[in-house]
Amino acid sequence: MAKNQAESAKQPGAPAKVTFLEGRGELPMIEITTPWSTAEIYLQGAHVTHFMKQHEPPLLFLSQCSRFEEGQPIRGGIPIIFPWFGPREGMGAHGFARVKAWELREFVPEPDGSVSVRLRLPDYPEAATYPPFELEYVVKVSQQLSLELIVTNKSPEDRLEFEESFHPYFAVDDISAVSVVGLEGCTYLDRVADFVRKVETERGIRISSEVDRTYLNATGNVEIHDARLGRLIRMEKANSASTVLWNPWIAKAQQLPDFGNDEYCNMVCVEPGNVASNKIALHPGESSSLKVKLSTAPLT
Ligand code: TA6
Numbered sequence: 001m002a003k004n005q006a007e008s009a010k011q012p013g014a015p016a017k018v019t020f021l022e023g024r025g026e027l028p029m030i031e032i033t034t035p036w037s038t039a040e041i042y043l044q045g046a047h048v049t050h051f052m053k054q055h056e057p058p059l060l061f062l063s064q065c066s067r068f069e070e071g072q073p074i075r076g077g078i079p080i081i082f083p084w085f086g087p088r089e090g091m092g093a094h095g096f097a098r099v100k101a102w103e104l105r106e107f108v109p110e111p112d113g114s115v116s117v118r119l120r121l122p123d124y125p126e127a128a129t130y131p132p133f134e135l136e137y138v139v140k141v142s143q144q145l146s147l148e149l150i151v152t153n154k155s156p157e158d159r160l161e162f163e164e165s166f167h168p169y170f171a172v173d174d175i176s177a178v179s180v181v182g183l184e185g186c187t188y189l190d191r192v193a194d195f196v197r198k199v200e201t202e203r204g205i206r207i208s209s210e211v212d213r214t215y216l217n218a219t220g221n222v223e224i225h226d227a228r229l230g231r232l233i234r235m236e237k238a239n240s241a242s243t244v245l246w247n248p249w250i251a252k253a254q255q256l257p258d259f260g261n262d263e264y265c266n267m268v269c270v271e272p273g274n275v276a277s278n279k280i281a282l283h284p285g286e287s288s289s290l291k292v293k294l295s296t297a298p299l300t
Pocket of ligand 1: 073093094212244245271
């Protein structure tokens with residue numbers, strides 16, 4: 001590419017580039033390039049596996065050991081959790097939306113060079129035990145990464161009850177130099193202590209062992225301060241009452257077949273959603289919209 005073309009491509013306003021290709025494991029994938037960033041979305045699970053601003057390290061962690069097989073969860077990126085959170089007898093953890101193929105509905109390149117991709121979960125047998133619903137997902141790629149999960153109860157008479165969450169794996173340089181800010185004062189269920197209810201007392205939460213906490217009625221925004229990288233990751237959320245914080249640490253990392261033994265050092269999950277007592281119930285015809293905007297800034 002000639003220099004002037006390269007420069008024009010970097011100026012806001014150059015059209016976004018959207019490419020459809022076979023990704024890892026020959027799974028269909030959408031590759032997106034904007035004037036500010038690149039992103040990748042696999043149709044399996046409508047899974048955002050990559051987002052990176054120019055001149056920055058990737059925002060998202062993706063395990064070197066992740067599977068890329070039909071029907072298997074991808075380890076890393078941003079799994080979509082629906083219609084249940086956590087384990088369920090005889091079924092995969094975190095619902096079926098993340099392991100099924102989604103349909104691409106449309107992609108809309110904007111004049112400023114950003115692009116929005118809309119995907120839909122087709123009807124699958126796994127949904128048979130739920131009232132009829134529509135599940136759509138909109139991913140907007142620009143200098144930030146904006147996500148919206150839209151659930152509509154299509155039943156004429158039944159309530160639709162579900163849990164939902166984004167499950168982003170954020171990339172960090174070294175977990176020992178990371179603090180998570182924004183959950184102080186919130187009540188949480190501590191999974192590593194038999195789901196005992198506790199209150200968060202730390203303004204900046206540091207992680208030095210397995211952490212698996214479901215913060216309830218936690219509607220506030222959260223920041224991840226990465227002192228080694230000098231980066232602040234900001235998670236602004238709307239219509240989300242719960243936030244889960246997870247790092248597997250050493251023992252759990254060794255138990256996960258699709259996760260490297262030492263990869264716990266380079267990731268933290270901060271998961272905006274509506275789970276546990278914050279789960280959602282929609283009346284017939286009602287819709288919900290879980291929104292999150294992910295951005296980065298220098299950590300000053
Ligand atoms: O979000 C926290 C959590 O529920 C942890 O308990 C751990 O199981 C993590 O999700 C990963 O779940 P997965 O099903 O992707 O292995």
